[in-house]
Amino acid sequence: MIDPLLTAPLLTPAEMNAWDREAARLGLKTELLMENASREALHALAEKLDGVRGKSVLCLAGPGNNGGDAVALARHLHDAGAEVVLGLARPSGAHKGAPGFHLRLARRAGVVVLRAAQALEEAKAQPPDAVVDGLLGTGLSGDPRPDTAALIDAVNRLGQRSFVLALDIPSGLCGLTGRPGSPTVIADATVSFETAKLGLALPQASPYVGELLVRPIGIPRAVREALPPAHRLLAPELALMLPLPDPAMHKGAAGRLLVLGGSPGLTGAPFLSALGALRCGAGLVTAACPRGLEPVLKAGCPDVMTLPLGEGEQWDASMAAPIREHLEAWDALVIGPGLGRTPGAARFLEALLQGGPLPPAVWDADALFWLAAHPRRLERSVITPHPGEAARMLGLAIPEIESDRAGCVRRLAESTGAAVVLKGPASLICQGGDPSGSVYVSPFAEPNLAVGGSGDVLSGVAGSLLARGVSPLLAACLGVYWHGLAGRLVSGEFPYRGNLASEIVQALPRALTEWLDAES
Numbered sequence: 333m334i335d336p337l338l339t340a341p342l343l344t345p346a347e348m349n350a351w352d353r354e355a356a357r358l359g360l361k362t363e364l365l366m367e368n369a370s371r372e373a374l375h376a377l378a379e380k381l382d383g384v385r386g387k388s389v390l391c392l393a394g395p396g397n398n399g400g401d402a403v404a405l406a407r408h409l410h411d412a413g414a415e416v417v418l419g420l421a422r423p424s425g426a427h428k429g430a431p432g433f434h435l436r437l438a439r440r441a442g443v444v445v446l447r448a449a450q451a452l453e454e455a456k457a458q459p460p461d462a463v464v465d466g467l468l469g470t471g472l473s474g475d476p477r478p479d480t481a482a483l484i485d486a487v488n489r490l491g492q493r494s495f496v497l498a499l500d501i502p503s504g505l506c507g508l509t510g511r512p513g514s515p516t517v518i519a520d521a522t523v524s525f526e527t528a529k530l531g532l533a534l535p536q537a538s539p540y541v542g543e544l545l546v547r548p549i550g551i552p553r554a555v556r557e558a559l560p561p562a563h564r565l566l567a568p569e570l571a572l573m574l575p576l577p578d579p580a581m582h583k584g585a586a587g588r589l590l591v592l593g594g595s596p597g598l599t600g601a602p603f604l605s606a607l608g609a610l611r612c613g614a615g616l617v618t619a620a621c622p623r624g625l626e627p628v629l630k631a632g633c634p635d636v637m638t639l640p641l642g643e644g645e646q647w648d649a650s651m652a653a654p655i656r657e658h659l660e661a662w663d664a665l666v667i668g669p670g671l672g673r674t675p676g677a678a679r680f681l682e683a684l685l686q687g688g689p690l691p692p693a694v695w696d697a698d699a700l701f702w703l704a705a706h707p708r709r710l711e712r713s714v715i716t717p718h719p720g721e722a723a724r725m726l727g728l729a730i731p732e733i734e735s736d737r738a739g740c741v742r743r744l745a746e747s748t749g750a751a752v753v754l755k756g757p758a759s760l761i762c763q764g765g766d767p768s769g770s771v772y773v774s775p776f777a778e779p780n781l782a783v784g785g786s787g788d789v790l791s792g793v794a795g796s797l798l799a800r801g802v803s804p805l806l807a808a809c810l811g812v813y814w815h816g817l818a819g820r821l822v823s824g825e826f827p828y829r830g831n832l833a834s835e836i837v838q839a840l841p842r843a844l845t846e847w848l849d850a851e852s
Contacts, residue, residue: 349471369401374405393418393448465497465499470501507529609793622640666696669696672698713751745764760772
């Protein structure tokens with residue numbers, strides 16, 4: 333398990349409800365949490381509007397707790413000197429419990445209260461400085477009902493001229509999957525209370541969330557520790573776990589990595605993996621390939637050593653023996669980039685796994701194709717499937733993988749014992765045998781990483797970390813973050829894509845510098 337201080341919690345709607353219930357059991361009333369949330373929202377809005385005194389704000393509230401936050405915020409805005417209108421999506425009588433309590437306070441304070449449809453209609457003539465979205469909460473799945481959908485459409489029209497702040501989640505967005513309903517509020521900023529919600533961190537939510545602000549509302553530490561979230565977001569603080577260079581180190585101490593791969597037409601894959609490892613600081617990187625392919629691989633870069641195996645251009649079982657005889661020469665392996673799916677490659681992998689344990693390894697690409705048909709326990713390994721490879725390994729269709737990515741990465745981790753990286757926008761990581769069952773979520777969803785060879789680079793990054801003695805789970809998390817940050821830097825140079833995988837490699841040292849500078 334990764335130190336929780338180096339990651340950020342991501343709550344599912346059910347987990348947040350459990351936190352609320354446990355806080356109430358300890359005596360923290362919902363009315364108080366709502367008061368705290370609304371005050372944090374006031375501070376967030378004041379930051380965005382450069383103060384709220386004299387500013388016009390339309391607060392829209394549904395009947396649930398999310399709406400209660402908006403109702404309480406309207407009172408705070410009124411007291412702070414804003415010209416505020418509170419628009420209710422349902423009749424006043426629908427606001428019961430804590431939301432009803434705050435609605436009564438708002439009325440007594442003198443807040444103008446209208447039905448939401450009327451308030452939105454009146455706002456057309458003179459759009460407010462800000463619109464606060466408290467219509468729907470995190471528990472929605474599917475599309476909003478038609479009357480609420482009409483309100484959301486009106487908010488989005490106003491949003492062309494008004495700042496839109498969503499409370500906890502933009503209305504219409506699923507707090508679990510991040511999938512937008514039809515329609516969904518397009519917010520300029522979202523203030524999420526206590527922690528970010530899982531759906532907000534997923535790539536499909538990004539166009540609707542705007543700037544994500546996380547604000548505490550007073551959930552007790554005892555609750556947070558007793559009910560830890562199942563998902564955590566990789567954070568810049570992970571840099572504290574990077575194996576940084578020792579001034580007295582030599583190349584052997586910087587990690588010795590062997591990359592096994594390459595086949596006719598696919599010699600670039602092991603080359604990119606090896607370069608990725610070198611750019612991440614590995615001291616010695618060797619690419620092993622069939623002897624007939626060595627001239628092509630060697631011509632790519634003099635910095636990568638080669639180990640020619642057998643004769644000809646195809647893999648076969650006999651090539652495993654010279655590797656097993658000299659396993660002590662390498663601290664870690666990367667197995668699979670460009671290996672091919674021939675029967676000879678399958679026999680090579682079978683022979684490689686016979687005769688005892690291997691050093692820590694990254695299993696990628698065509699090696700995963702073989703593993704799907706020949707499942708193995710890989711406790712000291714990282715495996716890096718994309719959705720198609722994951723589907724084959726689990727016997728599912730790709731849409732089934734995409735509809736439950738977190739569940740699938742857990743299943744793969746349980747079945748293999750490995751640290752599994754389910755690649756894609758906001759890649760997911762899970763370690764087999766981890767009692768917490770935590771799923772780690774990458775904060776990066778960079779289109780520039782969606783290019784052939786990008787996964788090979790990632791395998792080299794993770795392999796270089798394994799070679800430095802980093803655990804498989806930590807190597808997977810650090811590797812995904814480092815690779816994702818490099819992709820973000822590349823996207824600055826190629827905003828409309830068009831970059832090469834080799835340019836992701838070249839960005840890795842700069843990404844490390846920015847990562848360390850940001851953390852410090």
